[in-house]
Amino acid sequence: MRRMTLALCAMLAATQLAACDQSDQKQAQAPQAAPPGPTASGDPGAGAAGFQDTLQQKLLDAKPGDVILVPAGRHAFDRSLSLTVDGVTLRGEGMDRSVLSFKGQIAGAEGLLVNASDFTIEDLAIEDTKGDALKINDGRNIVIRRIRTEWTNGPDTENGAYGIYPVQTTNVLVEDSVAIGASDAGIYVGQSRDVVVRRNRAELNVAGIEIENTVNADVYENVATRNTGGILVFNMPNLPVAGHGTRVFNNRVFANNTGNFAAKGAAVASVPAGTGIIVNSNDEVEIFANEVADNDTANIIISSYFSTGYMNQYGVAENFDPYPERIFIYDNRFSGGGGSPDGIELKTLKTLLYGPFGRFPDILWDGWVDPKKLVDGKLPPELAICVANGEAQMLNVDGPDGNRNPGVDMAAHDCTLPRRAPVELAPPLDQLTKKGA
Amino acid sequence: MRARVRGIALAAALLAATGCDGGDGTSAPAGPSAVVFHAGDNPERLSDWGVLPVAGGRLTLAGGVVPYDLATPLFTDHAGKLRTIWMPAGTSARYDATATFDFPVGTVITKTFYYPRAGAEEGLVAPGDRAAGQGGASQGGFGLDLSRVRLIETRVLVRRESGWAALPYLWDADQKDARLHRTGAVIPLTLAREDGGRERFAYVMPNANQCAGCHVDNLASRAFQPIGPKARHLNIEFDYPGGRENQLRHLAAAGYLTGTPEPAAAPRSADWRDPAQPLEARARAYLDINCGHCHNPAGAAKTSGLHLGPEVTDARELGFCKPPVAAGQGTGGHRFDIVPGRPDESILVYRLASVKPGAMMPELGRTLAHDQGVALIRDWVAAMAGRCD
Numbered sequence: 072m073r074r075m076t077l078a079l080c081a082m083l084a085a086t087q088l089a090a091c092d093q094s095d096q097k098q099a100q101a102p103q104a105a106p107p108g109p110t111a112s113g114d115p116g117a118g119a120a121g122f123q124d125t126l127q128q129k130l131l132d133a134k135p136g137d138v139i140l141v142p143a144g145r146h147a148f149d150r151s152l153s154l155t156v157d158g159v160t161l162r163g164e165g166m167d168r169s170v171l172s173f174k175g176q177i178a179g180a181e182g183l184l185v186n187a188s189d190f191t192i193e194d195l196a197i198e199d200t201k202g203d204a205l206k207i208n209d210g211r212n213i214v215i216r217r218i219r220t221e222w223t224n225g226p227d228t229e230n231g232a233y234g235i236y237p238v239q240t241t242n243v244l245v246e247d248s249v250a251i252g253a254s255d256a257g258i259y260v261g262q263s264r265d266v267v268v269r270r271n272r273a274e275l276n277v278a279g280i281e282i283e284n285t286v287n288a289d290v291y292e293n294v295a296t297r298n299t300g301g302i303l304v305f306n307m308p309n310l311p312v313a314g315h316g317t318r319v320f321n322n323r324v325f326a327n328n329t330g331n332f333a334a335k336g337a338a339v340a341s342v343p344a345g346t347g348i349i350v351n352s353n354d355e356v357e358i359f360a361n362e363v364a365d366n367d368t369a370n371i372i373i374s375s376y377f378s379t380g381y382m383n384q385y386g387v388a389e390n391f392d393p394y395p396e397r398i399f400i401y402d403n404r405f406s407g408g409g410g411s412p413d414g415i416e417l418k419t420l421k422t423l424l425y426g427p428f429g430r431f432p433d434i435l436w437d438g439w440v441d442p443k444k445l446v447d448g449k450l451p452p453e454l455a456i457c458v459a460n461g462e463a464q465m466l467n468v469d470g471p472d473g474n475r476n477p478g479v480d481m482a483a484h485d486c487t488l489p490r491r492a493p494v495e496l497a498p499p500l501d502q503l504t505k506k507g508a
Numbered sequence: 509m510r511a512r513v514r515g516i517a518l519a520a521a522l523l524a525a526t527g528c529d530g531g532d533g534t535s536a537p538a539g540p541s542a543v544v545f546h547a548g549d550n551p552e553r554l555s556d557w558g559v560l561p562v563a564g565g566r567l568t569l570a571g572g573v574v575p576y577d578l579a580t581p582l583f584t585d586h587a588g589k590l591r592t593i594w595m596p597a598g599t600s601a602r603y604d605a606t607a608t609f610d611f612p613v614g615t616v617i618t619k620t621f622y623y624p625r626a627g628a629e630e631g632l633v634a635p636g637d638r639a640a641g642q643g644g645a646s647q648g649g650f651g652l653d654l655s656r657v658r659l660i661e662t663r664v665l666v667r668r669e670s671g672w673a674a675l676p677y678l679w680d681a682d683q684k685d686a687r688l689h690r691t692g693a694v695i696p697l698t699l700a701r702e703d704g705g706r707e708r709f710a711y712v713m714p715n716a717n718q719c720a721g722c723h724v725d726n727l728a729s730r731a732f733q734p735i736g737p738k739a740r741h742l743n744i745e746f747d748y749p750g751g752r753e754n755q756l757r758h759l760a761a762a763g764y765l766t767g768t769p770e771p772a773a774a775p776r777s778a779d780w781r782d783p784a785q786p787l788e789a790r791a792r793a794y795l796d797i798n799c800g801h802c803h804n805p806a807g808a809a810k811t812s813g814l815h816l817g818p819e820v821t822d823a824r825e826l827g828f829c830k831p832p833v834a835a836g837q838g839t840g841g842h843r844f845d846i847v848p849g850r851p852d853e854s855i856l857v858y859r860l861a862s863v864k865p866g867a868m869m870p871e872l873g874r875t876l877a878h879d880q881g882v883a884l885i886r887d888w889v890a891a892m893a894g895r896c897d
Contacts, residue, residue: 123691124691127691127692127715128690128691130717131690131691131716131717149694150694150715151718153715153717153718153721154717155717155720155730176865177694177710177712177875178710178712178865178872179718179865179872180865180866180868180871180872184717184721186720186724186727186808200866201864201865201866202836202866202867202871203836203866208727208808208811209727209728209808228837229837230837231836231837231866232834232835232866233834233836238811238834239727239810239811254836254837255834261811261833261834262811283834307813307833308831309824309825309830309831310811310813310833311805333836334835334836334837334838334839334840334841335839335841335842335843336831336835336839336840336841336842336843336844336855337836337839338831338832338833338834340839379831380843381831381843381844383829383844383896383897385823385828385829385894385896386824386830386831386844386845386896387824387830388824
């Protein structure tokens, strides 16, 4: 069989009729190299386009409960795929075996766009999309499992923004997945509710894992390394829901020192390279039991929207709360890091305070507090940033005063906050898990 | 009354067509009962709908099929568009001042995308969207002369009991019929520009789900809606065979629309090309039709916090000094959606001008930049006063 296939390929190649090789290069050139003509590349049976149409047709015709299989192999696409039917499972034969390659993509802002509930995707890879790799916009009960999203050329501003990107979703599980090379965030859960992100690996993205404007999220047992920032918990202004309530625990977050390659103006463009975990403008965040190491700016940064450079009086809704409050950091294992901060301001500050060979403490805080909430000149304990992490120190870099009076005052942060209950997905996690098993 | 008017329309269509039968056995003959409402099945051929029979080298309109145009249309790679509407006898839509009209079950709306041929060379086409407010109907009366235009696709929107369905039909190379092609397609073309330059581009026909990307303006309900047939878009004059007439008035007289006020009392979008109309109104009309169906508080782009519908008055929601939420490389290196007075520093302008799939807006429906449209939005931003601080 194999010999016959090869022979057929050779014959076709000789007559230049078609290419059996579904290589990315050929796909990439297709839009330019194809002679103008009446033939649509979407014609069934036209080589790579054949599977593209087959899969899209299945997504169009799917009924609730359907399982759509993606066979092993590298499948080339020149346009986005989309699904709008509830209750569908899309399943490959493994994240290194069933690959949807969008290297030759000429249209569409993502690889796969889903607007549906009760959706499970597992065991496949989405590579080299021009925009986002996997976007799920609006839906409930979303399972993303053993998915790899990757830009195979490594960090590049031209890479798509987000790898795994559920937004405005509820009851979301992202597990055992891999995200590499996103020019914004590898795993980006935005404007969602009741979220579990666990056992994933995020590497060489600007933001490894980002939880943004999301309520009730657990992020645990992930590995985030070689990103610009490892794990981010952010709030952006002008959105209907402010995020709060994220637990970041039992993760390994190390050596996130890749230079920031986000497009200027993107929210994550403000993240200093060498950041392990960063909370920005978000509330009620618990960071505990993580192993955080060798992040050159700081292992943890707590900051306000004032430090992003985007605050202005016209463009940010008045009801937006830019201050991080009710942050609880405890029982993390820190090592290394802080010795080579990104950006001239932080570099200067570090040298000034700790000398050319010294290092920042494990936690940096930009020092902004909401003046309206101060009681006797300080935040009440229930709104405070509490640090109960052994010898670890938090440096207040005094952002509001232009870094003029930086200092460590651990006594002011010697407090505890009530521990949040684990996120319980409904339907529960084990049911979601069984469904795809 | 209604039957009489539709009879006139039929006569006009028959006059426009030089023959009822193309002789190839595939064209449906035009006639009073030519349009077929398929209540459940999705016919393989466009001709099975009977709306747009090909006859005598022309794409014609069957009896009762009314062409229409929009004050400011969506840009689609300079394609010309022939829009039609048909409703079953005895039914009509209800006028609404802001929303898409409430069309009866059985309504069939079509939009045919085409380009004027720019010579014998296959795939060489000219811009088809030059004439403002004319659409396809200006190409020699009703219908299209197939020796002069190249048909690309016809999108059928049909109102069924279950709601609207979108069926994209791709025209055959011989231009005799179009076939259902729900997965979309790429058609390589070369645009002969007015300045003599040529630009190769890939015309991308969307898949049926992607139709929803624009036509679902409420992401949660996922209810599909026509975009164009709204009062403000239709409230313009159109050259009918019987003479020039306001489209709302014409649809009412044809029995297709009830509860219609006098045109002067109905909202009207600006014609984006008409320099006599205010810059602000033209820019907002352009953003409305090109962006507003996603960029509204219930639409797919609600995730961005940027709202571009005609009802928006909050400057920040329109992008004034607004930082982007998840624009990624779509920022183009800029910090705010609109920096007043500075189009070159505004993300909105950058994304409209971009042709990179990961950065451009709208996300679908074009692979070329709309230079004139971008120029309009640039002028609008340039004329704004203020600073982002």
